[in-house]
Amino acid sequence: MIQETHSDTIVASPVYTRYIYIKKKKRLVASHFCRLPLSVVELFKVGESFTAAARDQFQEELVIRPLHSGDIYASFQFRTLWDTDFLQERQKVSHYRLFPKSLGQVLSKFSVRELHISFTQGFWRTMQWGQPFIPSPPGAELWVWFHDTVSDVDGNWKELTNVLSGIFCASLNFIDLTNTVQPSASFKPLGLGNATDHRFLRYATLPREIVCTENLTPWKKLLPCGSKAGLSVLLKSEKLFHSSFHSQAVHIRPVCQDEQCTSKAWELRQTLNVVFDLYTSGQGKKEWSLFKMFSRTLTEACPLATSSKVYVDITDNPELFELSPATPLLSQAVVLGDRRTYSVFDLTRAEMFGQLRSLNLLLRWKGDSDMLRPLLHAERYVAGFGLQTGEIHTVIYNNHPYRAFPVLLMDSVPWYLQLYIHTLTVTSKSRDNKPSYIHYQPAKDRHRPHLLEMLIQLPPHSMTEVTVQFERALLKWTEYTPDPNHGFYVGSSVVSALVPSMVAMNTNFTQDQPLFSSFVPVKEESSYFVRVYTEPLLVNLPTPDFSMPYNVICLTCTVVAVGYGSFYNLLTRTFQVDEPSLPLAKRLANLIRRIRGVPLLA
Amino acid sequence: MAFSLDTNCGLLNHNIIGPIYCTSTIFPPDILITQFWFNYRHVANTLSVYRSVKRLGIPDSHIVLMLADDMACNYRNPKPATVFSHKNMEFNVYGDDVEVDYRGYEVTVENFLTPRSKRLLSDDRSNILIYLTGQTGNSHGGNGFLKFQDSEEISNMELADAFEQMWQKRRYNELLFIIDTCQGASMYERFYSPNLMALASSQVGEDSLSHQPDLAIGVHLMDKYTFYLLEFLEEVHPASQANMNDLVSVCAHRVSVSPGHHTDLFQRNPGSVLITDFFGSVRKVEITKDTINLTSSVKSGSGDMQIESLTYVDQLPVAEIIHQKPKQKDWHPPDGFILGLWTLILLVFFQTYGIKHLKHIF
Numbered sequence: 016m017i018q019e020t021h022s023d024t025i026v027a028s029p030v031y032t033r034y035i036y037i038k039k040k041k042r043l044v045a046s047h048f049c050r051l052p053l054s055v056v057e058l059f060k061v062g063e064s065f066t067a068a069a070r071d072q073f074q075e076e077l078v079i080r081p082l083h084s085g086d087i088y089a090s091f092q093f094r095t096l097w098d099t100d101f102l103q104e105r106q107k108v109s110h111y112r113l114f115p116k117s118l119g120q121v122l123s124k125f126s127v128r129e130l131h132i133s134f135t136q137g138f139w140r141t142m143q144w145g146q147p148f149i150p151s152p153p154g155a156e157l158w159v160w161f162h163d164t165v166s167d168v169d170g171n172w173k174e175l176t177n178v179l180s181g182i183f184c185a186s187l188n189f190i191d192l193t194n195t196v197q198p199s200a201s202f203k204p205l206g207l208g209n210a211t212d213h214r215f216l217r218y219a220t221l222p223r224e225i226v227c228t229e230n231l232t233p234w235k236k237l238l239p240c241g242s243k244a245g246l247s248v249l250l251k252s253e254k255l256f257h258s259s260f261h262s263q264a265v266h267i268r269p270v271c272q273d274e275q276c277t278s279k280a281w282e283l284r285q286t287l288n289v290v291f292d293l294y295t296s297g298q299g300k301k302e303w304s305l306f307k308m309f310s311r312t313l314t315e316a317c318p319l320a321t322s323s324k325v326y327v328d329i330t331d332n333p334e335l336f337e338l339s340p341a342t343p344l345l346s347q348a349v350v351l352g353d354r355r356t357y358s359v360f361d362l363t364r365a366e367m368f369g370q371l372r373s374l375n376l377l378l379r380w381k382g383d384s385d386m387l388r389p390l391l392h393a394e395r396y397v398a399g400f401g402l403q404t405g406e407i408h409t410v411i412y413n414n415h416p417y418r419a420f421p422v423l424l425m426d427s428v429p430w431y432l433q434l435y436i437h438t439l440t441v442t443s444k445s446r447d448n449k450p451s452y453i454h455y456q457p458a459k460d461r462h463r464p465h466l467l468e469m470l471i472q473l474p475p476h477s478m479t480e481v482t483v484q485f486e487r488a489l490l491k492w493t494e495y496t497p498d499p500n501h502g503f504y505v506g507s508s509v510v511s512a513l514v515p516s517m518v519a520m521n522t523n524f525t526q527d528q529p530l531f532s533s534f535v536p537v538k539e540e541s542s543y544f545v546r547v548y549t550e551p552l553l554v555n556l557p558t559p560d561f562s563m564p565y566n567v568i569c570l571t572c573t574v575v576a577v578g579y580g581s582f583y584n585l586l587t588r589t590f591q592v593d594e595p596s597l598p599l600a601k602r603l604a605n606l607i608r609r610i611r612g613v614p615l616l617a
Numbered sequence: 618m619a620f621s622l623d624t625n626c627g628l629l630n631h632n633i634i635g636p637i638y639c640t641s642t643i644f645p646p647d648i649l650i651t652q653f654w655f656n657y658r659h660v661a662n663t664l665s666v667y668r669s670v671k672r673l674g675i676p677d678s679h680i681v682l683m684l685a686d687d688m689a690c691n692y693r694n695p696k697p698a699t700v701f702s703h704k705n706m707e708f709n710v711y712g713d714d715v716e717v718d719y720r721g722y723e724v725t726v727e728n729f730l731t732p733r734s735k736r737l738l739s740d741d742r743s744n745i746l747i748y749l750t751g752q753t754g755n756s757h758g759g760n761g762f763l764k765f766q767d768s769e770e771i772s773n774m775e776l777a778d779a780f781e782q783m784w785q786k787r788r789y790n791e792l793l794f795i796i797d798t799c800q801g802a803s804m805y806e807r808f809y810s811p812n813l814m815a816l817a818s819s820q821v822g823e824d825s826l827s828h829q830p831d832l833a834i835g836v837h838l839m840d841k842y843t844f845y846l847l848e849f850l851e852e853v854h855p856a857s858q859a860n861m862n863d864l865v866s867v868c869a870h871r872v873s874v875s876p877g878h879h880t881d882l883f884q885r886n887p888g889s890v891l892i893t894d895f896f897g898s899v900r901k902v903e904i905t906k907d908t909i910n911l912t913s914s915v916k917s918g919s920g921d922m923q924i925e926s927l928t929y930v931d932q933l934p935v936a937e938i939i940h941q942k943p944k945q946k947d948w949h950p951p952d953g954f955i956l957g958l959w960t961l962i963l964l965v966f967f968q969t970y971g972i973k974h975l976k977h978i979f
Contacts, residue, residue, distance in 0.1 A: 136690065177734050184716050186723050188734065200938045207927045227690035228698050229717040252713060256690055256698040276927050421935050451939050470938055496722060497766040513933045536929035544932040561768075 070098035070280075071113045072321045073239050075246045076530045078357075079303075080328040081336075081378060082144050083386040085293035086259065087303045090148050091246060092530040093238055093285040098272055100279070113319060114283060115237040117182055118267065122281075125171045125178075128215070129160040129204050132179060133264035136226040136256065137290075138550060141392050146351045148531045149286050151262045152507035152548040155185055155224035160204050161215040172217045184229040190219040193430065194506070196466045199454045201425040201511050205535065206268030207279055220427070222504040222551035226261065228252040234263050237285060245317025245362075246325075249309040250287065260290040266534075274524055284534070304377045312375040316362035326357040326529060327376065337379040340369070350532040352516035352543045353387070357529075388414045391422070393510045395549035402487060402557040405432075409481040409508055409549060413473035415515060420542070421451070421472050422512040424481065428465040428505055430458035431488040431556060438484040441469070444477050460488075487556050495558065505552040513542040653686060657836040658827050660688040661702045662750045662797055662843040664710040669850040670746070673897030681737055683719035683729070685751075685766050695833060702839050702847065704831040726771045730779050741787035746895040749804075750797040750843065760803035760821055763796075777807040784810040791883070793895045797842050802877035814887065815879040816865065818842030855897050861887035 073095050080088045097114045111119055121127065133151040159175065161168055172195065180187035199213050231252050235242045242250060255261055264286045272280040291308050293299060305312050316323035326346070329336055344359040360367055360374065368374050392412040399405035411422060428434055436455055441448045452470035456463070473479055496503075519540040524533070535544050597605065597616070605615045667682055689700050689711045700711040718735045719728055739745060752764050762770045783789055794815040796804050801817030808815060818840065827837040828844045839847075849867045853859055865878045865887065880887050931937075 181718075181735055184718065184720075186721055189722070200941065203930050203932050203934075205932075206929070208930055209928075211930055223721075225687045225690055225721065227687060228711060228713065229715050229720070232714045232716060252698040253696070257696070271927065279927065421933070423933060423938070452942065454942070470935065497768040511933055513935075535932065538929065538931055 072096050073113045073317070073319050074322045074530060075317055075320050076322075076324050076326065077246050077249075078148070078326045078328065078529075078531050079376070079378070081301075081303070081331070081380060082290070083331075083383065084143050085297065085301050086144070086290050087297070087308065087378070088144065088147075088288070088290045089308060090289075090531060091250070091285075091287040092148075092534075093247070094530055095239065095283045096270070096272075096280050097283075098278070098280040113239045114281070118237065118265075118283065121175065121178055121182070122267065125175045126162040126165045127159055127175070127267070128162045128208065128269070129206050130157075130267040131159070131205075131264070132157045132183070133262060134183070134185065134224065134226040134230050135260075135262040137258070137260035137262075139260055139262075139290075139548070141389050141547060144290060145386065146389055146545060146547075147262075147288055148350070149262075149264060149266075149288060149534060150546050150548055151264060151288075152220060152222070152509075153551055154220060154222035154504075154506070155187060155226075156218075156220045157187065157190065158202050158216070158218040161217075163210060163212065163215055165215065168215055168217065176219075183233050185224060186221070189221060192462060194221070194427075194464055195219040196427045196456075196464060198425055198466070198468060200452065200468055200470070201423050201509060204268070205266070206270055206282070207276075208269070218427070220506040222506050226263070227256065231255065231263060234265070234285065234287075237265070237283075239319045240317035244315055245320060245323055246313070247317070248314065249305065249311050251310055254296070254308065254310050255287075255289055257296060258289050259292045259295075260288065262286075262288045271524060274526065276524070284530070301381070302377070302379045305375050312373040313362065314368065314373050320363070322527075323362040324529070325360040325362065325376065326531070327360075327378065328355055329358050330355045331380075335380050335382045337377075339377045340374075346529070348529055348532045349516075349518050349521050351545070352390075352514060352518060352520070354518045390415050390514050391510065391512050391545060391547055393508065393547050393549045395508055395552060397552050397554060399484075402555060404484060404486050405554070406482055406484045407432075407434075407505075407552070411471070411473060411479045411481070411510060413475060413477050413479070415475050417475050418515045419473055419475050420512060420515055421470055422510050424467075424469050424471060425509045425511070426465070426467040428458070428467070428485070429503070430460050430462070430464055431490060431503065432465075432485045432505065432554060433458070433488055434465050434467075434483050434485045436467075436483065439467075439481070440483075441471060441479065441481050443474050443479040448472070448474075448479060487554070489557055489559075492559060492561070495561075499556070499558045502553040502555045505554055507548040507551045510547040510549070512545055512547070514545050516541060516543050654688070654691060654693045655836050656686070656752075657688050657700070657834065658839050659750045660684055660686070661700050661710055661839050663748065664700055664715070665702050665839070665843060665847040666748045666795075666850075667715070668710050668712065669847065669853075670896055673850075673853065673893060674855055675896075675898045677716045679737065679898070680716075681718050681732075681735065682716065683724045684717050685721065685724040687720065693835075701831065701834065702844070704829045704838060722766070724766060726765050726769050726775075729765075729771070730775070739788050742790050743788070744895050745789045745792045746795070747792065748795045748797075750840070752798060760800040761806070763798065763804060773804045773807045776804060777809055780808060780813060781810045784812075791885075791890075791894070795846075797840050802879075805877075805879050808879065808882060811882055812884055813879075814861065814883045814890075817877045817879075820877050850892075850896065853892055853896065855893060857891070857893060859892045861890040861892065864892055 073093070075094075076092045078090045078092075080090070082088055095113050099108055108119060108123065122130070133156050135151045135153050135156075138153050139147055139150065157176065157179070159172065161171060165171055169192070173191070176187045176190040179185075196218050197213060197216060198218055202216060202218055203211055231250065235247060235250060238247050240247060242248060264284075266282075266284040266286065268282055269279045270282040272278045291297060291303070293301070296308065297303060313325075327338055329338060338358055342358050342360055344361065346357045346359050348355060348357065360376070362368075362374070390413065392414065393409065395407065395409045397405050398408055407426075407428070409424065409426070411424070413420070434457075436457075441450055448471060450469040450471045452468070454466070454468040456466040458465040467483075469481070471479060471481075520537045520543050521528075521532070522537050522540055524536075537543065601616055608615055663682070663684060667680065670680065671677070688694060689698050698711065699709045702708050702710045719732075737743075737745075749763065761774075762772045764770050780792065780794075783792075789812070791812045792810075792814070794805060794808075794813065796816070797818040798804075799819060800821050802820045805815035805817060806821075819842075826841045828839045828841045830837045845867050846864075849864065861880075865880075883890075
């Protein structure tokens, strides 16, 4: 597909399409800033002053966190902040610089207030890896808040999913009313705003969606520097997909432009989380480097970025940890309820890259230390036997020693698993736990899935189990997928909670806060918001034998042909006596006898 | 202030300044329609044609790629995000910038014949290349159709009718149809629209063979016909003068099956048709030395600045959520006091009005 670039659009001329080559190359000029001769640099600067009115900025960041199991977690965040208003009716935005035009047009056409889309391969193991910076469920997930001027939210949603499916090369066009829900309390907007009328929220998930290079390619094309400069040179698909967990997401929302928060700016965050396995990628040694993880090293920062940093988490066992090249820059940040120390590598400083103009970080650590148990953890499984009934169990663990906190559990079950809500039980510590808020919207066959939302208070240091029984429906034979024996997927449950924090969280919003700590807005110091996704379920539905119509037709035709055919023959066949033909000698003799007039032989 | 275009061009890409190549817009859909891991070779076939076509200049906006199953990121693939066409993992045809338009369950007969979205906007000057690979009816009687995802099929008559419709609506100038399956020639038997050329990997009654297995991956990597086709296309470059006769003879003598071709409906002589007419594309670029004045960007300043400070929404407002719905009280059976009260009232009633009315109750 044609990628609209971020460079100056010379659209005044009617031969617009012919300039595509020119435009693409201009972007490459920007990215190879350092290497071009001086005359070109001046040319570019002249261009810069022309666009001095542009109020967009771009920041990129990579956080590397060694995990206790020996794996390593890398989280990329690319943020474009743009002070403009897409939803203004008076003038259409037509001048795009760092913000990708395809997404800008989507936002203005469908009056989108917030858009969150993620593609994930693998499942995040909270108990082994801790909490991710940005959680996501396996498969594809899309949730959108529309502006309150929209009159037909469902129509906009349908068109939006089709457009996004083309932009990201994913099968998002399978999102329709049978797997879209409208949560009533979960998924509050992460951006600025006052009104939260849930009629304008839509949420859908496709657990079966596969993520591969064809999804990464358009995602990389949305970045201002593409995959040519900065941190995005590390994003090589052969290494990224050979990992235990890979998730790429796009989050668009309105945020505060500055610390006083008097005006809005649009923020586009592209995040990529990947966990490399110790044995498949690391060859069993707790020794990681950028080259080993990504098969590339860093050569320069993106010239269009105002800040380009690499953070390495060195909080755990600082004596046994070895990081090279050493850097004196340290930074502390409170993230996910914990105060962590990071070594900072600022890529905008040329001395980072040394003589060889390449930066390859090396991390080595020995020994094991105890991991802090994550405070909130959830699991889900299907119990029962046979192909008629079953039971869904969702188990939520609260590992805090003395504090209880409420969680909001949202379950969206497809219509072909018919839930019996009268069998819903919530038990904590083997006692009944009544939720303080239940919202249930029953499914309508082939129209709407089940939606169950509950606000449950989790007692400290406990396990809460939510069970509900269901019956499997028999689908019409055209509704089965080409491989129905694989099973049907049920999307992950979402558990949203305000978890008590051990360290005071930072409620002030500062411009130079690292990106990974400023994703979720923090309203109070004593708790932080976290979202945990459970496993998706794979459920077998009673599957008919698809060769039966053919068998039936063959059998019926045979029976009809043999039975009716013989009967018809018996009724309508007439018998005639057939005289046997005489041998030649007797025929001659008969001929002679006829001449003689004598009676003939038999 | 405006840039003068030749300054840009001269510094960046010398190929743009030069003779203007003749263009024809070219739209090749590449289609693979079988599922399951053992059909790895069909994906490799399609991707190798896709790669050649992209290498020869056709942009992704003019290519529709349909892959019915995901091989590159399949859990069985020992090297994720790769699809190899040569054994010993020499040649990764998946690459780094592949864009698949239809994948998985989206590859259906309906989306192939009449796509509702992601379609090619071809016109009557477009040359179209269609490459199909998959499985047809086997040699035990069942030719003339092609299976889609093991659950649907498209017959050769439907294909012929679809091409005729395209011709009536003036959606193509010339069309090249390549099919790599068993009994491929049966699929183009029924074509009747003009300007169609068809190539198939095997005749009716013959099977198309696969080429090489790879022991590490465990499946066959390519089909023979496409393997030789790819070898041939690797030598073609955008200014090549190779013509259709070379393409038709690419696999003729090397293998036991005989590829077929159908050029009767084609109006031009195949010897005069260049390969790059279908597989490659060069776009017309006009160079101008005039400068263009761009108006300064509209200062979209929001006239009325919002004075009040904006806030973020509370992520989990517990109190607000609980009071969203009115609390429904459970129904309790009446307790002792109420029962006693009603018994008293009834007794007083019957005492006043006499016991004979009691029989009307029971």
